[in-house]
Amino acid sequence: MALKVESLSKTFGKQKALNKINISIEKGEIVGLLGPNGAGKSTxxxxxxxxxxxxxxxxxxxxxxxxxSPLQAKKKIGFLPENNPLYLEMFVKEYLYFxxxxxxxxxxxIEEVVAQVGLTPEVNKKIKQLSKGYRQRVGLAQAIIHQPELLILDEPTNGLDPNQIIxxxxVIKEIGKQKTIILSTHIMQEVEALCTRIILINKGEIIQDVPMEVFKGKYESLEQAFAEYTA
Structure with a gap:
């Protein structure tokens, strides 16, 4: 699987949300997409x-x-948005069946993906009865159920407690053994623990695209690098 983004630009009104973005991501990479709020990550x-x-x-x-070729392309993509859109009144198994x-x-x-994300104990509960951590597992399950080659995760641990984050x-680390992943998060420990490459975006432009070890070798912490490039 290869993702190629070439000269991608996007405008909302007079605001340039993306400005000539070029990215190439190969199979097996876990890429951290970083940037301040409003940088263009979600766009x-x-x-x-x-x-x-x-x-x-x-x-x-x-x-x-x-x-x-939207149908062919979308078959290859799984997406977990920041605000995980779940049907809270549905049972977990019912939702995944849908x-x-x-x-x-x-x-x-369904049984395979339930086991893969560790949902087996909760599968007969309504989604509204689940903890935030298990709701995120449901979100991950729907994102990978069709076995996409590229998985895009937007703030997957946002609002979770430390145990749920771990x-x-x-779960993401296990999925990453088989998929290409783009991970957007503000939690730098998450990036260090999971990612092999960093793409830093600010004001709609890519300002850094380097392997994780380059960042680690140059800066004391990702927080320091983030602050320097986005100040």
């Missing part, structure tokens, strides 16, 4: 998954354009 992710229209430039997965039907998948695949981090 970039939503454009990659097809939730926002490509205005200028191209986004392609394995050669399939998100704009020209998602599986949308993708034309079997009940066996649990979700471990």
């Amino acid at each position: 970039l992710m939503k454009t990659i998954v097809g939730a926002l229209k490509v205005e200028e430039g191209t986004v392609a997965l394995d050669g399939f354009s998100v704009e020209k 998602i599986a039907q949308v993708h034309g998948l079997s009940k066996q695949r 649990e979700i981090r471990n």
Whole structure:
């Protein structure tokens, strides 16, 4: 799986949200997408998954354009947005069955993904009865149920307590052994624990795109690097 973003630009009114973004991500990479609020991270992710229209430039997965071949491209993408949109009145198994039907998948695949994200003890509960950590597991399950090659996670541990953060981090680490992942987060420990590469975006432009070890070798901490590049 290869993701190619070329000369991608996006404007909202008079504001340039993205300005000639170029990214190439290969199979097996876990990429940390960092930047201050309003930098363009969410706009970039939503454009990659097809939730926002490509205005200028191209986004392609394995050669399939998100704009020209949306069905083929979207089959290769799983997305967990920051505000995880779950149907709280549905049972976990019922919700995942609904998602599986949308993708034309079997009940066996539901059982596989439930085990993969550690949802087995909670599968017969309503989603509203779950802790935030388990709700995020449901979100991860819906994002990977169709076995996408690229997984995009927007603030996957936001609002979780320390134990829940560790649990979700471990789930993501396991998933990352088989998938390409783009992870957007403000939690630098998360990035250090999971990512092999850093893309730093500010004011709609990429200002750094380097392997994790380069950042670690140059700065005392990711917080220091983040502050220096985004001040």
